[in-house]
Amino acid sequence: MSDTYVHGYQPRENERLQDQAGTLVDLLHSDTAYPRGSTVLEAGCGVGAQTLTLAQRSPEARFTSVDVSAESVAEAKRRGDTAGLTNVEFRQGDIFDLPFDAESFDHVFVCFVLEHLPRPVEALTILKRLLRPGGTITVIEGDHGSAYFYPDSAAAHAAIECQVTLQREAGGNSLIGRQIYPLMAEAGLDALRVSPRMVYVDSSRPDLVDGFTKEDVHRDDRGDSRVRARGGSDRAAEVRCRCPRPHRTTEADGVFCYTFFKGVGVKRRRA
């Protein structure tokens, strides 16, 4: 593949592309496009929330989307069929034990997954092994420590703290966004560039409220299913019922800030 086909190497380019972002989907994905005929592994597809966007934005690439949860994969497949996707194969599989040969894929895409894993660098190292030299790994994660509000809200902070604690108890890390650069560097990826994607909402920007609300729901669904897949309880849903959702702040003419981080790294070509 040619590097010129895959956007997202340069942070300046990433920031420019935010110009086009009317919704959170645009903000996160508008600079990801895979070339005709390339093979892409989506590791941790959950119920397919990102898969639909990915596959529709790169209709001539071929995706293999895997998730550890057979239940989620079934739901993802159902959604893909409903959307008429023809360039995605869904498979059940554990990132730490995937049934693929080394150097099977041109690119790897990992979105809202590392936050759930106790050993994210090991996961990246395994995924890098599946990648052909010169191919890219794209990682997108949020960071709950990036959330703040006006008016400030003890309830909102409590809600976030709940989610951070639950994630940590489940072996994950809700503050992982800020760590994408050092994690990808430790996994030995080259030409590494990370760009923040900040969601800023005030009452003049209802479009981003909508985008964030929907996406947030998707993320919660996936988190819960992963916690359950690991033998976790339904405490997440229980706690969330008692805690106001952070984005509620914006409904009272307030301000809400949250930042996602997107990293793109390259597997070094052999000398």
Place this chain on the structure above:
Amino acid sequence: MSDTYVHGYQPRENERLQDQAGTLVDLLHSDTAYPRGSTVLEAGCGVGAQTLTLAQRSPEARFTSVDVSAESVAEAKRRGDTAGLTNVEFRQGDIFDLPFDAESFDHVFVCFVLEHLPRPVEALTILKRLLRPGGTITVIEGDHGSAYFYPDSAAAHAAIECQVTLQREAGGNSLIGRQIYPLMAEAGLDALRVSPRMVYVDSSRPDLVDGFTKEDVHRDDRGDSRVRARGGSDRAAEVRCRCPRPHRTTEADGVFCYTFFKGVGVKRRRA
């Protein structure tokens, strides 16, 4: 004046302009330019750190830059002379008691000032009175609650908490960035758009580390002089000596995030 001369109304435009930002000065100011012959009041110029950038980027506009501290104004004037500025008049004056007629200026610019004031909406309302209908007010402020790091650092959080406390004791608010939209809305400004300007630094982005470090020093200088001007002690400098600077995190191959907010609003034309 024509609205088309003044950039910064649209957040999409602001975000696009971040594309050009190699340093913090670019990130904050690249989308501010005033047209030939327009008159601009810079309220709270301190020692002129922003004045030089403003005046050099709009060489055919005429600036009046005021600060409550005669000492700061003298230093600003010295810097302006050294830089060869010919389009700036420096004057000592208190924002709450300025010696200008109503509707004297085409535009108003306020950067890192509201954070120091106990009544920011009153200040904006007073400044709006000095503005001709159809003119703009531009406000730039940081928000210390937007700072986070990897690795996380108790010392860095303590340093930030020191600054927030000192600012509050001096009657100010170091968490004001997130409030720019509601504050400007309360002051009755129209066509109001606020855009965040996030500084993200990892070891691949040393240019922004440099920009932030320099700017941070300027801000501290101004804050201290304002605290002193209000009869405050030198405790700020004292505490800072004991607290590590937040940006030190980046020196150990870490990650540092901080967000400034820039708002532009218009004084409504008479019907």
